[in-house]
Each structure stands twice: as structure tokens, then as C-alpha cells.
Amino acid sequence: MHLFTRLFGLRNASPVASGIYWSGIWLAIGAILLSVLLTGSSFKESNLQTWVFGVHGFAALAGGFVSARRSGRRGWYFGLANGLFYAVLLLTISFLATDAGWTSAVPILLLVTCLAGALGGMLGVNTGSSSR
Structure with a gap:
């Protein structure tokens, strides 16, 4: 992360905004991996809902980790x-x-992302340099 701040001169002061940025990065990586999985295998789009929730959950977990680490x-x-x-x-x-x-997937998505973000936050707060 320090490489980006030195290269571009950008610094984000908000921990939640930093977490959202990293969630977006992990969402993009997950979307690319799901696209490759969909293209290279016999999966159908209708069978990917669980995988999509997994990608969103991991992206929220990573974002929660980063935001809590930044906040300390x-x-x-x-x-x-x-x-x-x-x-x-x-x-x-x-x-x-x-x-x-609004479908039944919306409350499930809210539950998955909130719980995964909170878990990532609990893990991330203990790794930050300000908590030592």
C-alpha cells in the first residue's frame, strides 16, 4: 500500500473508504476468477449464486480487515x-x-457482507501498527 502512496501521491484518511477500495479490488479479482471458471468449465450461470456470495463475502472480509487495521x-x-x-x-x-x-438474495447479501466485514475487522484490528 505504501508503494501506491509514494507513486501517485495519494493518501486516504478514512479507514472505511480504504476498506471499500480494497473490497472493490478483491471483487474485481473474484469476478475475473468466476468468469474464467464459467468459461473454462461446465458450470452454468444459474449455479453460481453460492460462489457469488462467497466472492462478496471475501471482498467484505478483506475490506473490513483493511479498514480496522487502518483505524486501529x-x-x-x-x-x-x-x-x-x-x-x-x-x-x-x-x-x-x-x-x-428487491429479491430474497438482497437480505442474504446484506447479512453475508456485514458479518464477513465484522469478522475481517476483528482480525484486522489486531494486526495494525497502532494497536501495539
Whole structure:
């Protein structure tokens, strides 16, 4: 992360915004891996819902980890906030891009991202340099 700040001169002061950025990076990696899996195997798009929730959960976990590590305190709080903002941002983009409606998958997505973000926050708060 320090490489990016030195190269581009950018520094983000908000821990939750940093977590959202890293959640987006891990979401992109997961989407690419799912696309390769879908292309290179006999999977159908209808069978990928569990995998998609897994990718979103991991992205929220990684974002919660980063946000709590950056904050250095209240890990579950910053991780949960990151997971919630990630889900709301994702739902807003999916509504605006594809006019996606409210289905039974929306509360499941909120639950998965909030819990994964909180878990990532609990793990991340103990690895930060300010907690030592």
C-alpha cells in the first residue's frame, strides 16, 4: 500500500473508504476468477449464486480487515460499517445498471457482507501498527 502512496501521491484518511477500495479490488479479482471458471468449465450461470456470495463475502472480509487495521480500534465496528457500505454501494450500482429489484438474495447479501466485514475487522484490528 505504501508503494501506491509514494507513486501517485495519494493518501486516504478514512479507514472505511480504504476498506471499500480494497473490497472493490478483491471483487474485481473474484469476478475475473468466476468468469474464467464459467468459461473454462461446465458450470452454468444459474449455479453460481453460492460462489457469488462467497466472492462478496471475501471482498467484505478483506475490506473490513483493511479498514480496522487502518483505524486501529473498534475492529468489528469499522468492519461492519465497511460491509454495510459495500453492500449498499453494490445494490445501488446493480439497481442503476440493470434495474435489479428487491429479491430474497438482497437480505442474504446484506447479512453475508456485514458479518464477513465484522469478522475481517476483528482480525484486522489486531494486526495494525497502532494497536501495539
